Amino acid sequence: MGTRVRERLTGAAPGLIVELGWAGVSTRVLAERAGVTPGLVHYHFSSLQALLSEAAIGALTRLVDDLGALLEQAKSPEEAVEGMLTALSEYSGSDPMSLLVTETFLATTRDAELRGAVGEVLADFRARLAAWFAEHGVADPEATAAVLAATVDGLLLHRALLPEPEAAATVLRRLVAVRS
Amino acid sequence: MGTRVRERLTGAAPGLIVELGWAGVSTRVLAERAGVTPGLVHYHFSSLQALLSEAAIGALTRLVDDLGALLEQAKSPEEAVEGMLTALSEYSGSDPMSLLVTETFLATTRDAELRGAVGEVLADFRARLAAWFAEHGVADPEATAAVLAATVDGLLLHRALLPEPEAAATVLRRLVAVRS
DNA sequence: AAGTGCCTTGGGCACTCGTCCAAAAACGGT
DNA sequence: ACCGTTTTTGGACGAGTGCCCAAGGCACTT
Numbered sequence: 391m392g393t394r395v396r397e398r399l400t401g402a403a404p405g406l407i408v409e410l411g412w413a414g415v416s417t418r419v420l421a422e423r424a425g426v427t428p429g430l431v432h433y434h435f436s437s438l439q440a441l442l443s444e445a446a447i448g449a450l451t452r453l454v455d456d457l458g459a460l461l462e463q464a465k466s467p468e469e470a471v472e473g474m475l476t477a478l479s480e481y482s483g484s485d486p487m488s489l490l491v492t493e494t495f496l497a498t499t500r501d502a503e504l505r506g507a508v509g510e511v512l513a514d515f516r517a518r519l520a521a522w523f524a525e526h527g528v529a530d531p532e533a534t535a536a537v538l539a540a541t542v543d544g545l546l547l548h549r550a551l552l553p554e555p556e557a558a559a560t561v562l563r564r565l566v567a568v569r570s
Numbered sequence: 571m572g573t574r575v576r577e578r579l580t581g582a583a584p585g586l587i588v589e590l591g592w593a594g595v596s597t598r599v600l601a602e603r604a605g606v607t608p609g610l611v612h613y614h615f616s617s618l619q620a621l622l623s624e625a626a627i628g629a630l631t632r633l634v635d636d637l638g639a640l641l642e643q644a645k646s647p648e649e650a651v652e653g654m655l656t657a658l659s660e661y662s663g664s665d666p667m668s669l670l671v672t673e674t675f676l677a678t679t680r681d682a683e684l685r686g687a688v689g690e691v692l693a694d695f696r697a698r699l700a701a702w703f704a705e706h707g708v709a710d711p712e713a714t715a716a717v718l719a720a721t722v723d724g725l726l727l728h729r730a731l732l733p734e735p736e737a738a739a740t741v742l743r744r745l746v747a748v749r750s
Numbered sequence: 751a752a753g754t755g756c757c758t759t760g761g762g763c764a765c766t767c768g769t770c771c772a773a774a775a776a777c778g779g780t
Numbered sequence: 781a782c783c784g785t786t787t788t789t790g791g792a793c794g795a796g797t798g799c800c801c802a803a804g805g806c807a808c809t810t
Contacts, residue, residue, distance in 0.1 A: 395757085411680065413593035417798065427759055432799055434757095492676055495727055499669060500591065509731045516732070533737035537725070540734070541717060544724030547675055548716070551689045552696070557713035564744050575787085597768065607789055612769060614787095 396434050398424040403445035408489045412497045415442060443504045446494040450508065453487060454515045461522050467566035470522070471538075475559050478546060488546030495543075515539060527568045538565055576614050578604040583625035588669045592677045595622060623684045626674040630688065633667060634695045641702050647746035650702070651718075655739050658726060668726030675723075695719060708746050718745055 402424040406415045417438055421428040435441040460477055464470035478488075498505035519535035528534055541562065545554060582604040586595045597618055601608040615621040640657055644650035658668075678685035699715035708714055721742065725734060 540724030541721040544720030555713040
């Protein structure tokens, strides 16, 4: 089954990207982690970059879907912010998911194709947030969505270095002020 | 003058980190950019990592000082947010400074010594912000500082992928609500 | 039994990497 | 002019890289 090998490789990639950095993942460590022979990497994928891109975009899409589903269940803007924060707090410490997001963002700087794909995922996330905000009477829904998405990423990034204060949620709630 | 060579190397490093990624900077391209022979890298620095760390921490410290000085001149919280945003907007597009910050943050994941040094710089920035907020009557100054610092980083990161709406500044101003 | 695909293996290719080092050069004091 | 120190040079070392490919294994049809 060739598909099994593909899945094993794309499944092993995100963890290694986080551990070693995007540029630190080599065909051989990736194959070893996936329990597969190094030669298979270039049989199933056109290049190592293509493999990493496919794996990262898959993980990002899944994350956005999860956060989106979580959003649907919230009743109020405050509850939405709260829910996203607690969901992300499970990723605390040197969270794999946030590091993967950041690594992927940086990789887009040097790969135009990847940049396009990740841009779509981010735009999709912003659009979902904005739609939900508009429905629930939050002022400036698009801008709020953009700022909130950026803040979430920034907090995840900073968290690895310095824990954020407890009151961060309180402050964040100010962002989603309901239109007066 | 040995010091001239040191400066040339640490001066060339940040640009290359942004262009090629932290892991993509090699002794030879760095030496070439600095107009220096490759062998000199390991004469003046104990390792390539040490060179990159020293250069990055220097650049970060300078950035925090600049933003801190800008903060001192602001009269109101709104003006402070405005000033920081416009200062950062000069870095628009694929801004070198924000990418350097992010690259350095990620590098801390795999270098404990660097993590400590960058953590200090970030803590210093948060402390300056918080002190200024407390003086000007912003509610929850520490938490606001943490969230704002994260948001600034996140916006810079996202900006390379997707331009943020004009109204982002309006939304950000909500963050620095004055204590009621 | 022979043939036909796809999948897998293990090694090889040309290259870059960080680091080191002997020898050459430049410098400064006498 | 000589000498000791610091700086610079250019090349070498072993290790690791992405990618490629001839050879074999395997499940299937004919």
